[in-house]
Amino acid sequence: MDPDKWVQWFAFIVLSVVPIYALALSIDLAFANSVEFWTGSNPILGDAGTRKVVSGPNGESVTLLWAGPGTIDVMLQSAGREPTQFRLVTERGALSAWDGDGRLLARVRAVAGRPALVGGSLSRAGGRNLAPR
Structure with missing residues (x-):
């Protein structure tokens, strides 16, 4: 991310208006948490030995x-x-x-x-x- 606070602020505003947070939450809910619940392993984490x-x-x-x-x-x-x-x-x-x-x-x-x-x-x-x- 750019160190300029104005660029960071603008990126925050854009990401707040565009539903990126809702999309990320939906993917986490529907995919990652479901896979972890049913398999017992977290698909986001790497395998032991990574x-x-x-x-x-x-x-x-x-x-x-x-x-x-x-x-x-x-x-x-x-x-x-x-x-x-x-x-x-x-x-x-x-x-x-x-x-x-x-x-x-x-x-x-x-x-x-x-x-x-x-x-x-x-x-x-x-x-x-x-x-x-």
Whole structure:
């Protein structure tokens, strides 16, 4: 989307007048929810094992592997550093990050309407920074 607020506003007005939201809701209602109800699997989600790699301008990369419902394995790689791996897991009202040994790195949930670290350690995993600097 264009960063200009006027273009965003105009796009919002157009999408509000053209029944795109109603069309998307109808497709979701008639197709996605029906398929999920009758088959037990969400057709919008990828299959377990789906992999996505995002590369940065300086050779860094993030590999995301969908491990199953509510679980994504993440690997951060940067030139000259060991790869860092952790698992993101959705929990009831929270998102948690776990290292390969099952130690809680971070748990984030909404507190007073804002995301807050409520457990684990956000900046360190095994003595190493999680994010490449």
